[in-house]
Amino acid sequence: MTLSCRFKLELTREQKRQLLETAVAYTEAASFVLEQKLKGKTTNIQKLRRLYYSVIRERFNLPAQLAINAEREAASIYQMLQVQYKELKRRKPDSKAAKKFWNRSPKRKPLIAKYTYNRTASFK
Numbered sequence: 001m002t003l004s005c006r007f008k009l010e011l012t013r014e015q016k017r018q019l020l021e022t023a024v025a026y027t028e029a030a031s032f033v034l035e036q037k038l039k040g041k042t043t044n045i046q047k048l049r050r051l052y053y054s055v056i057r058e059r060f061n062l063p064a065q066l067a068i069n070a071e072r073e074a075a076s077i078y079q080m081l082q083v084q085y086k087e088l089k090r091r092k093p094d095s096k097a098a099k100k101f102w103n104r105s106p107k108r109k110p111l112i113a114k115y116t117y118n119r120t121a122s123f124k
Contacts, residue, residue, distance in 0.1 A: 016095045025060040026070055032056070032073035034106045043082075081106055 009021065033052050037122050042048065048071045056067040 007042055020065070022062070025062055028072040028076070029056045029060040029067065030074045031106075032059070033071055034077060037074060037078050041081055043079050045072060045075055048075060077106060 009015075009019075028118065033056070036052065037043075037048070048070070052071060053067055056062055056070060057064070060067075060070075085098070085101050088095070088101060089109065091100055
């Protein structure tokens with residue numbers, strides 16, 4: 001079961017800046033893994049963790065749980081793209097769209113960082 005919450009934070013300018021930096025770094029980390037995954041074509045979380053965990057931590061300066069969440073999100077996006085590609089190939093096997101499907105690297109666009117309750121975030 002997934003529980004989603006939406007709330008407004010009252011933050012200082014410095015806290016807003018830090019939160020925005022973290023969200024941008026998270027988005028860039030997920031996009032980085034998506035770009036790299038096109039070369040390796042794996043969605044196995046353990047393989048991804050071995051390959052990219054330390055890189056994400058160092059390059060994007062993310063906390064451990066956010067690095068793991070970025071990898072997981074990239075894997076789920078890639079799995080969704082694979083399903084879309086298979087469906088496109090099934091419907092139109094010889095189309096230009098099917099041939100060009102993997103030419104562009106997918107990017108994660110929303111500026112949202114996924115926090116995990118009692119791991120990355122907790123409330124009192």
